[in-house]
Every structure is written in structure tokens, then in C-alpha cells.
Amino acid sequence: MLLLLGSPDCRRDYDAGQLDADDARRLQVAPGLALRADWQSSRVLKQRARQHALPVRSLSHSRGAAALCCGHGVAGLDLEALRPRDFAALLASCARPAETGWWQRQPDALRAFYRLWTCKEALIKATGLDFPADLRRCGLWPQPDGSWQPGIGQHDGTVIYWSGWQIEVTPGWMLACVWPPDAAPLPPIYWQALGRGPWQLPPMAGGRALLPWPGPLPD
Numbered sequence: 001m002l003l004l005l006g007s008p009d010c011r012r013d014y015d016a017g018q019l020d021a022d023d024a025r026r027l028q029v030a031p032g033l034a035l036r037a038d039w040q041s042s043r044v045l046k047q048r049a050r051q052h053a054l055p056v057r058s059l060s061h062s063r064g065a066a067a068l069c070c071g072h073g074v075a076g077l078d079l080e081a082l083r084p085r086d087f088a089a090l091l092a093s094c095a096r097p098a099e100t101g102w103w104q105r106q107p108d109a110l111r112a113f114y115r116l117w118t119c120k121e122a123l124i125k126a127t128g129l130d131f132p133a134d135l136r137r138c139g140l141w142p143q144p145d146g147s148w149q150p151g152i153g154q155h156d157g158t159v160i161y162w163s164g165w166q167i168e169v170t171p172g173w174m175l176a177c178v179w180p181p182d183a184a185p186l187p188p189i190y191w192q193a194l195g196r197g198p199w200q201l202p203p204m205a206g207g208r209a210l211l212p213w214p215g216p217l218p219d
Contacts, residue, residue: 001071007197008064011040037064075179076126078118094135115166118176165206
């Protein structure tokens with residue numbers, strides 16, 4: 001798995017002539033998209049992945065920054081700019097009582113909310129569930145050891161657990177990445193940044209090493 005991370009200034013490399021067929025059709029229907037920073041930075045990442053024949057698995061953008069997960073296998077991600085909102089009202093519409101209780105116990109309400117929110121959106125993107133109808137089904141679930149794990153509630157009351165993490169990857173942006181659990185040793189997740197953003201990924205998250213790609217993107 002490879003994560004491409006684009007800071008807002010990477011939009012300078014946007015080239016409408018390099019859009020794929022789906023994005024070109026979207027632009028015909030809504031030409032105003034071409035002026036949005038989110039559109040430009042996220043399409044720069046898609047174009048970079050396509051140049052190297054890397055399949056796109058999940059794409060997200062927020063406030064001009066963008067993140068893209070590419071490679072083989074199922075995965076989902078969500079990127080959100082941290083900003084104050086009416087968190088209690090939002091949680092009332094999208095969270096289970098246990099998640100609201102978890103949020104209320106956290107010392108940093110803003111970052112705790114975005115940890116939960118990005119986890120929910122990443123799970124929905126990975127599985128094709130409905131947004132916003134399935135937000136309560138997706139999210140963080142308590143474990144016997146006191147930790148909380150990404151998962152999706154089923155209609156019979158069981159939970160299908162996923163692997164993943166939610167981290168502040170650059171000051172002011174939270175990124176969640178999820179993938180189905182696998183008992184086998186997991187290969188590292190590589191990442192590469194475009195633009196001048198101060199991306200700060202830890203060396204390990206969710207049981208997988210996070211390593212900067214040591215050079216040009218793989219062919």
C-alpha cells in the first residue's frame with residue numbers, strides 16, 4: 001500500500017489535460033470544480049498514481065490538502081482539517097452512545113472528534129456503505145483491554161473488526177486509514193508527500209510500519 005499526501009501548494013502541478021475520463025465528465029457537468037483547491041490537489045495525486053500504473057483505492061481532501069491510497073487490496077482513508085464545530089450536535093446524529101461517552105472522556109475534544117469522524121468515513125469509503133445513513137454502524141468499538149478498534153456493526157448485533165489508525169499527519173489535519181484485518185505479517189505502508197507540507201507520520205501505526213518511500217514512485 002502506498003499513501004500519497006498532497007499539501008495545498010501541490011495544486012500548482014494541476015493539469016486539466018491529464019484528467020481521467022470520469023473526472024473529465026464531472027468537469028463538463030460542473031466546470032466550477034476546476035477552480036477549487038481540493039479538486040486540484042486531489043487530482044494531482046490521482047494523476048501521479050496513474051502515471052505509475054498504481055490503482056487508486058481511496059481518495060480524500062480537505063481545505064486544499066489531499067490524501068490518496070493506492071496499491072492492491074481493500075483500504076479506505078479520510079483526511080479532515082481540524083476546525084471547531086458543534087461536536088455534541090454532530091455526535092448526536094452520527095455516533096453510538098458508547099462513542100459519545102468515549103469522546104466526552106478525552107482531554108482534547110477537537111482531536112478526539114476527528115479521530116472518530118475520520119475512522120467512520122474511512123470505513124464507509126472502504127466498504128461502499130451509505131453516507132450518512134451508515135455512520136452509526138461504523139466507527140470505534142471498545143475492546144476488553146480498554147483499547148478501541150475500528151469496526152462495522154452488523155444487523156445481528158455482531159461487529160466485524162478492521163485494522164487501522166487515526167493520526168494527525170501534519171499540524172491541523174487528521175488522517176484515518178483502515179484495511180481488513182489479516183493474521184499474516186503485514187507489509188509496511190509506504191508514503192510519499194507532494195508539496196511543501198510538514199507531514200509527520202510516526203514510524204508505526206495500526207500494527208504496520210509507516211515508511212517514507214525512498215525515492216521516485218515505483219513503476
